[in-house]
Amino acid sequence: MSGIPITLLGCAKTFDDGTRALRPVDLRIAAGETIVLLGPSGCGKTTTLRLIAGLEAPDAGGRVLFGDTDVTAVPIERRNVGMVFQSYALFPNLTVAGNIEYGLKVRGLAAAARTARVREMLAMMRIEPLAQRRVDQLSGGQRQRVALARALAPRPRVLLLDEPLTALDARLRDDLRLEIDRLLRSLAITSVYVTHDQAEAMALGDRIAVMSHGAIAQIGAPQEIYFAPADPFVADFIGTMNRVRGEVVDGRLRFGGGWLPLAAAGAGELMFRPEAVRLVDPAQAHFSGQVISSFFLGDHTRLVIDAGGDAPIVARVHERRAFRNFDTVHCAVDAGALLALPAAGARTG
Amino acid sequence: MSADSRSAALVPLRAARQGSAAVVRRRSPAFWALLAFTLAVCAFLIVPVAMSMLAGVTVNYFIGWRSGLTLDWVIKVWTDYRHTVFLSLRIAAACLACTLLLGVPAAYVLARSRSALARAIEELLVMPVAVPGLATALALIVTFGGVGDLRRSWLFILIGHVLFTLPFMVRSVLAVLASIDLRTLEEGARSLGASFAQRFFGIVLPNCRSGIVAGSLMVVTLSIGEFNMTLLLHTPLTPTLPVGLADAYASLRIEVGSAYTLIFFVLIVPLLIALQWASQPRDRNATS
Numbered sequence: 001m002s003g004i005p006i007t008l009l010g011c012a013k014t015f016d017d018g019t020r021a022l023r024p025v026d027l028r029i030a031a032g033e034t035i036v037l038l039g040p041s042g043c044g045k046t047t048t049l050r051l052i053a054g055l056e057a058p059d060a061g062g063r064v065l066f067g068d069t070d071v072t073a074v075p076i077e078r079r080n081v082g083m084v085f086q087s088y089a090l091f092p093n094l095t096v097a098g099n100i101e102y103g104l105k106v107r108g109l110a111a112a113a114r115t116a117r118v119r120e121m122l123a124m125m126r127i128e129p130l131a132q133r134r135v136d137q138l139s140g141g142q143r144q145r146v147a148l149a150r151a152l153a154p155r156p157r158v159l160l161l162d163e164p165l166t167a168l169d170a171r172l173r174d175d176l177r178l179e180i181d182r183l184l185r186s187l188a189i190t191s192v193y194v195t196h197d198q199a200e201a202m203a204l205g206d207r208i209a210v211m212s213h214g215a216i217a218q219i220g221a222p223q224e225i226y227f228a229p230a231d232p233f234v235a236d237f238i239g240t241m242n243r244v245r246g247e248v249v250d251g252r253l254r255f256g257g258g259w260l261p262l263a264a265a266g267a268g269e270l271m272f273r274p275e276a277v278r279l280v281d282p283a284q285a286h287f288s289g290q291v292i293s294s295f296f297l298g299d300h301t302r303l304v305i306d307a308g309g310d311a312p313i314v315a316r317v318h319e320r321r322a323f324r325n326f327d328t329v330h331c332a333v334d335a336g337a338l339l340a341l342p343a344a345g346a347r348t349g
Numbered sequence: 350m351s352a353d354s355r356s357a358a359l360v361p362l363r364a365a366r367q368g369s370a371a372v373v374r375r376r377s378p379a380f381w382a383l384l385a386f387t388l389a390v391c392a393f394l395i396v397p398v399a400m401s402m403l404a405g406v407t408v409n410y411f412i413g414w415r416s417g418l419t420l421d422w423v424i425k426v427w428t429d430y431r432h433t434v435f436l437s438l439r440i441a442a443a444c445l446a447c448t449l450l451l452g453v454p455a456a457y458v459l460a461r462s463r464s465a466l467a468r469a470i471e472e473l474l475v476m477p478v479a480v481p482g483l484a485t486a487l488a489l490i491v492t493f494g495g496v497g498d499l500r501r502s503w504l505f506i507l508i509g510h511v512l513f514t515l516p517f518m519v520r521s522v523l524a525v526l527a528s529i530d531l532r533t534l535e536e537g538a539r540s541l542g543a544s545f546a547q548r549f550f551g552i553v554l555p556n557c558r559s560g561i562v563a564g565s566l567m568v569v570t571l572s573i574g575e576f577n578m579t580l581l582l583h584t585p586l587t588p589t590l591p592v593g594l595a596d597a598y599a600s601l602r603i604e605v606g607s608a609y610t611l612i613f614f615v616l617i618v619p620l621l622i623a624l625q626w627a628s629q630p631r632d633r634n635a636t637s
Binding site for chain 1: 529530533534536537538539540541542543544547551552555556558
């Protein structure tokens, strides 16, 4: 099972009621790549997925290509895509085996070939004992396994997953995320995964496309998105980001509790991740502040520090000591971890 | 009671508990009153029916059951009126076929549509229950009475019955379709390559089976028992069972009318039981 590249060219989507769900989007997905569409609800990620699936048609001018073939006018029935839904969408009138067999049956495969393929899929998803169960006798995690098996059984060219883990509870979500990761790696199938969960996106995506207001805000490898966010929206959406506003004096940014080394000239606002903060001796400190709250999480401690700025600073430190509220702490931040970004709202509208 | 109130003075909490237990154990007068009332209502409903069925197998109703029991009346009704039974069954079957062919696709379209018009039509589906059957029948006669031989045919009655029962079929199927995520199920089927016909017959119909079954039984029972409309729509050559029943009541011995009722019950009661059974939630023996 190998994938094909997918290309979206100028695909916009306006719904009948005039809502603009998607501004013209260009997206190139390599063969066998897993791309995650990440964003808050209403950002256009599901619409993009449905355009690729063929469940929606793009506005005039938009084109969808599978490999070199223009499939814009091809309905989903003939696009040969596998789809996994948040609500599973399993057929209640069929057994687990019947569900997996369905796609093979409508394609007119011979009975013997169908049985063999169903057995293969049951084994791949490790659900052999469930074969004759009815769908309403399954747990959420089992249902999503069946849904994956059903989507993959007809050997689709593309696998599309629409928030497949959202309906599951936290533990199951972790288990199934590992399972999906294993599956996507071993099958090397081109896949598009929609989620609003950044941890899922980081874990599964070869590349992540962060979407906002019907456009792609940034696309890149998880590391790129995390360490070099293109704008404040992406920076805030992925992980925690501290923001400090201040005055530029002598090549440094001065604010309430101290100063920060300046990476780029002229920026009045800097950002940094919680793990960039180090606790140091007062002599080497860039700034000092008081602990507002502290959470010991085993492998690290999360500190919320009031350093006199507009907003408290979140730090992730590895000290073995316990912190009490109103303790004074002295912090330093490496210049390399500081980000200066164009002001928020410059891109969004 | 006096023992309870004594201990209540000593250990208030415990006594209160015992007191409430005593009410359950001893049954209050209100309980007996309620039971008597319930039994009276049941008797009010059941006794006339039982009396009528008994009258149908009594030799002489005015003497009572001491005059002896007989099947003569039932046989007489069967000989003279069995054509009305067969006509009613034929109309009910044809009515069912028509409502299935019209109602199920209509319910599917309504369930799929998100338009305000579809919602308005759903609301209007209760109307036929509110409009008197006589009024509907009159409207049908005014509209179709002059069309060829239709007025003299049993098909004229069928038209009325379909008009009256179709909303019940549509609503029954619609209720089931609304409870499953039809849109996503169909999208799932489409992504697997299923054509419209494949997913309609393979996914949609099997998943609204319980609604179709319940709707079908409703349509058949309503059609067999329909009198208001049929009274105006029938001709002397096309009397249905309820029309024949009215005729027998009006012009023959009370034992004959009662025997007729008996036959009607034998026909309709199994259908009503099936209706009850079919309208149970369909996952009653599902485990999770």
